[in-house]
Amino acid sequence: MSETATAPRRPRVAIVLKGYPRLSETFIAQEILGLKRLGCPVHLVSLRWPTDEREHPVHAEIAEAPNYLPEYLYQEPLRVVRSWWQARRLPGYRAARRMFLADWRRDRTPNRGRRWGQAMVLASEMPADIGLIYAHFLHTPGSVARYAGRMLGLPFAVSAHAKDIWTIPDWEKREKLGDLAFLVTCTGANAAHLQGLAPEPERVSLVYHGLDFSRFPPPPVGTEPSRRDGSAAGDPVRLLSVGRFVDKKGHAGLLDALSRCRDLHWRIEFIGGGPLKEELRAEAERLGLADRVSLRAAMAQGELLLRYRAADLFVLNSRISDDGDRDGLPNVLMEAQSQRLACLSTRVSAVPEIVRDGETGLLVPPDDPAALAAALRRLILDPALRMRLGAAGETHLRAHFGHASGVESVFQNIRRVLER
Template identity: 35%
Template structure:
């Protein structure tokens, strides 16, 4: 689905690639599900095409008939098409025809699930390469078909995954099929996230902020319990939750049951700019992520990187790739998942030791600049595209641009940020 309100990392990647001169087109399997959009979408130049979805039988024949002039060898792929769900097969045929028609040289899908199913099939029909980015749900969820994912890993020109944790898991579970997997972090546009050393206002109650969909894997149920423990200890801390989702009613009921009605604000989903403002003003950012009962979990939440970039002290759990950004006692604090007492203790440590919190936050900003800058990461991805792009017959596209990693300005020096922190 494009655009999707919760997937800011995809828009950030597209903009960074376009900045490097990449000639992109966007194909979406689904139309957007709501009317909320982030400001950055207005800067995306790539055109968007929505592929056929939920077709009646007569419409399916129409798609096949329209694609036939561009895909004269379509019957060679009939067995694979018949193995796919009808909607996926129709989308793949339509996409393959547009690849031939428009001279597209490579397909890349985000998530190794249905989007890669369609990209893989379309690429095979059109005679070009494909790649995909594996995030979290598409790797760990109970619904993942290991044989299907293994086939995709083996067939792809290359595969990106967003953490070393994911990379190790894929190598361990899929062996030789995962040899082409590359770890490349989701990046941030650091121009949009200005560092500000947190300085608590003694005249206002400190705010703990949590951001994300209100679903099990975010662990917000444990954050509410931790806030209740802090209240019992005499803390005046309040909680701001940014996001929406199916657990909102249960969380509101929990807040009432714990006697926290005046301490918790449900902001709902906010555009990226407003979310960043809430996070930057908070005393501490909490990411109490857990592994869900269905195996679902976060990979490395983009909003955690955003909090680090903004200079907001972070407390998190060591789920999947989280320790690669939140390094315990260095760039933030880590606590065991599903442990409200440990979470409350860490939040209290941040609130009562602002100097230590600022030092960790300064180190967090440096880490983001060094490892999670979207311009650096997009340079790697663009070079991968250029190295694997192939001309789809019968159209002869222009020669692919050769991308090299740019020489970027040096990050702010550690001593400068330390001085700001002091």
């Protein structure tokens, strides 16, 4: 899709995001950068302003300033009214309004109304050279992209991940799947579920995000794996867990499991951001583990890389929340494996697609603190097992989960739509 000096400028792709930039969504940022490098011109749109205090280097490399839509419509009333006045003159406005009202009758929530308002702003402010609206996440961004696309007569497509699939009703998924040009999703479980709902299953494809190995090179030559085995109070086994402090990450269950291993010498560092941080701190104190537990804020990739290299074992206790939210293919497992770090996780969603139990890591059932404690004990006591699983995990990762092939797949889908 590279341009020549005489060729007309190619249509841009409007990429609709929940928020940008975000430390917790590096997989999206690396895809955007990869698309740009393949010659796909982009226009970023964000439904929310950023809340993280820092950025990853990849965001600076993308070097695109998003159009931030009104996060709440009352915050920019004149912009919303002006957009409505302009959008109502668009050729597809009436069809889009009928679509929204049909959704509203089944989902009378403030969020649904906000999606419609944001879609009118997006449609009225859309640059003239856009050929496709591509949304990351099927739920809110997917609705905004769908409504705006209908107003403008533009195709829309979606990259679906986790919560956005499992927390919206089937009727909404079916109707979006019937309208979109294509959908890519990052796990086999997601793909099978969505293909079963799609009028044309071939529009849904499995595309792993993968990892950008240039940002996560192998550990330095000569790095020796740790021999810590939990027997020395002065040299405890170093555990690491990276993920937002939200229910689906299972941090509370992990603390429960760790309390059952208090006779061993270990320390754990939790890294992330989110609403449950103080609850987890209080739970660690209640269990008598406060002196062994550190809770850190979200970090940029360079800082995380050093944490992975300093750790002996990576633990992610993924679970399915009561509302159905769950992980997809957690990037942090790939990041940990890239550093030959043994991984312990659960049989949730696509985790078994990257962590093969007994081969490239250990898996336990979700919501089973006793099983998690037994696996923790086994790995803390056996540095040779950690070394074997870590080495196998890195080999498997680098053979099957590079991000370049995934970006190429997305690029080819986009190119087919633009050429039509």
